[in-house]
Amino acid sequence: MFQALANPQRFMAFSRWAAPLLAVIAAGLLSWGLWLSFSAPEDYQQGATVRLMFIHVPAAYMAMFCYACLGAASLMGLVFRHVLADAAARACAPLGAGFTALALITGMLWGRPMWGTWWVWDARVTSVLVLFLFYIGYMALQAAIDDETRATRASGILALVGLINLPIVKFSVDWWNTLHQPASVFRKGGPSLPPEFLWPLGVMALAYMALFGALWLVRIRAEVWRKRAQSLALQAAG
Amino acid sequence: MSGLWILFRRELGQTWGRGGGPVLALTFFACVATLLPLAVGASPARLGSVAPGAAWLALALASLLSLERLFERDFEDGTLDLLALGPAPLEAVALAKGLAQWLANGAPLALLAPVVAVALGAGLSLVPMIFISALIGGLGLSFTGGIGAALSLGSRRGGVLIAVIVLPLFAPPVIFGAGVIDAYASGLDWRPALGFLSAYSLAALALGPLAMAAACRNALS
Numbered sequence: 001m002f003q004a005l006a007n008p009q010r011f012m013a014f015s016r017w018a019a020p021l022l023a024v025i026a027a028g029l030l031s032w033g034l035w036l037s038f039s040a041p042e043d044y045q046q047g048a049t050v051r052l053m054f055i056h057v058p059a060a061y062m063a064m065f066c067y068a069c070l071g072a073a074s075l076m077g078l079v080f081r082h083v084l085a086d087a088a089a090r091a092c093a094p095l096g097a098g099f100t101a102l103a104l105i106t107g108m109l110w111g112r113p114m115w116g117t118w119w120v121w122d123a124r125v126t127s128v129l130v131l132f133l134f135y136i137g138y139m140a141l142q143a144a145i146d147d148e149t150r151a152t153r154a155s156g157i158l159a160l161v162g163l164i165n166l167p168i169v170k171f172s173v174d175w176w177n178t179l180h181q182p183a184s185v186f187r188k189g190g191p192s193l194p195p196e197f198l199w200p201l202g203v204m205a206l207a208y209m210a211l212f213g214a215l216w217l218v219r220i221r222a223e224v225w226r227k228r229a230q231s232l233a234l235q236a237a238g
Numbered sequence: 239m240s241g242l243w244i245l246f247r248r249e250l251g252q253t254w255g256r257g258g259g260p261v262l263a264l265t266f267f268a269c270v271a272t273l274l275p276l277a278v279g280a281s282p283a284r285l286g287s288v289a290p291g292a293a294w295l296a297l298a299l300a301s302l303l304s305l306e307r308l309f310e311r312d313f314e315d316g317t318l319d320l321l322a323l324g325p326a327p328l329e330a331v332a333l334a335k336g337l338a339q340w341l342a343n344g345a346p347l348a349l350l351a352p353v354v355a356v357a358l359g360a361g362l363s364l365v366p367m368i369f370i371s372a373l374i375g376g377l378g379l380s381f382t383g384g385i386g387a388a389l390s391l392g393s394r395r396g397g398v399l400i401a402v403i404v405l406p407l408f409a410p411p412v413i414f415g416a417g418v419i420d421a422y423a424s425g426l427d428w429r430p431a432l433g434f435l436s437a438y439s440l441a442a443l444a445l446g447p448l449a450m451a452a453a454c455r456n457a458l459s
Contacts, residue, residue, distance in 0.1 A: 078452075133406035140402050144393035153456040154389045158403060161385055161449050165407055168438065172410040175434070176417065 008084050008224050015217045022214035029207035036200035043197075052110040054200045058208040059103035063131055066096030066212065070138070071163035074156035084220070086152040087227070089159065090142065091219035095212060097135035103128055123177035127170045134162045242326055242334055249338035252311075253304065260304075260346040267300040267347060271354040286359035290368065290419035293355035297347055297372055297415075298408045301379040304343050305404070306397045308335060308387040309450075313457065322458055328451035332388070336381045336446060344376025360423075367422045371435060375415040378439035381446030382407045388453035410438050 033054065043050035070092045076085035107125060108118045119125070138155050145151035253259060274292050275285055312318040321331050351372040352365040360368070386404035390396045414435035421428040 130406050130409055133402075137403040137406060140399060141389060141393070144390065144395060144399050146394070147392075150392070150456055150459065153459075154391075154393075154453060157449055157452050157456065158385075158389055161407070164445065165410075168410050168441075169406075172413045172434070172438075176413040 007082070011084055012221065012224060015221055019214050019217040019221065022210050022217065026207055026210035026214055029203055029210055033200055033203035033207045036203055040196050040200050046114060049110065049113050050197070052106060053197070054204045056103060056106040056110055057201060058205040059099050059106060060128060061205060062208045062212055063096060063100035063103050063128060065209070066092060066099055067131060067134070067159075067163070067166065069216070070096055070159050074159040077152060078156050078160070083227070084224075086149065086156075087220050087223035088216070089156055090152055091216060091223050093135055093138050093142070093155075095215055095219065097132065097139065099208070099212070100128060100132040100135060104132060123174045126177075127173045130169050130173070131166065134166070138162070241324070242330055245321075245326070245331060246334040246338055249335050250342055253338055253342035260343050263300045263303045263343055264346055264350050266303055267296050267350055267354060270296040270299060271358060274358065282359050286361075289355050289358035289360040290364065290423065291416045292358060293351050293360070293368065294372075294375075294412055294416040294419070296354065297351050297375070298379060298405070298412050300347055301344060301376060301383060302401050302404060304339070305383045305387040305400050308339055308384055309391055309454065310387070310396060313391050313454075318454060319458060322454065328454050329447045332384065332447040332450035332454070333443075336384045336443070336450070339384065340377050340380040344380050345373065348372035348376050355419075360419075364419055364423055367419055367428065371415045371418040371432065374432070374436050374439050375411045378411045378435070378442040379408065381439075381442035382411070385446055385449045385453065388450040388457070391453065391457035411435060414438060 037051050037054040040051065040054075042048050070089055073085050073089035073092055076082055077089055104125075107128075111120060112118050138158055141158055142151050142155045145154055271293070274288075274296075278284060278288065309318065312321065322328055324331075348369055352360075352368040355368050356362060356365065383400070383404050386400040386407070389403060390399045393399055414431050417431035418428050418435060421431050
């Protein structure tokens, strides 16, 4: 019990300064990345709308990265029964769902001027949508079980099942797409990006990563505080 | 081993016998298929083009129906506790339950699937392929769905929750299952799709019981 408490304490001491530091880094990178995005030259085909890429692509990247974090935290929680890993998994899911929603929405906004339609049942779009549904399922299961530890364990198993399933979904959707609808909208393996686009994209990706790190730490801290408040309330109730 | 066989027989009997058994799922399947022409229009050309896919979609939905009772009944009356204490590992118990679910629900649905597809306008030549894909796919649907059933033990609002958890996981079998029929109907090579569908079902058969047992242990703890 003390061992389990000691580690969260060390974590709290660490995240106390790490979370604000990451937030400052995220703010700095975000403003640099936005400045780079707006000063980038217009694309010869897409015009100014190409700038949506700098918001959209990092969000899609974070959508997957968050799921990997969720899976890793769930695995740690299930194997080592660590309180902090459980808190990390719980804290991660809404962030991942948010990034996935951001990727889907900015994708729709980008699709409207580029493809002339809000939504295309393209392989990548579909698999990101399924990823979003995985997040929703995780959070729904979490919310439906009253006992918190049990809820986190159950949804942790679901997260691991999803981790195995995601590559299968990705593969099957790619396969389905080539079967039904030969590449029409996306140029697969298109030309690699020129450096004036690569720079803002990279900086924005790092900014998103730092933002996720800061938010994740803050949310884990909130989880730990909530647990403490709960146990204090239980103690007071006697 | 004989204990597991008895358990399997019991599961089969319960899934088959109590509360209408597969009849309910079959009726649901037929109802969804009846609503389809009402929704998309009765023109044979339009219906025929979506018939195999729609049959697969309805199959996936119908296989959700009986999942809620797969573990819930035993969880509520304490049988699951006894099974967990017994000599057979929970993984084997989950395997027996999943196989019984497949035989008692998946197989009747697979028999009805060609009938539904033909009624919606699919060609008669597709019948064996629809049956085979539904039967093999049903194994994957049963074991994937069983994970959702075990995970939602002890939760509020079990049924809807199972659907929300499980339906995204059904994406690959639906793609491959409808893909088999699609490829066969258009004269393409259907073996890759059938291979992928079988691979998915076998993977679910192998890995599903592990997740189900872990979920049951968690619910019982």
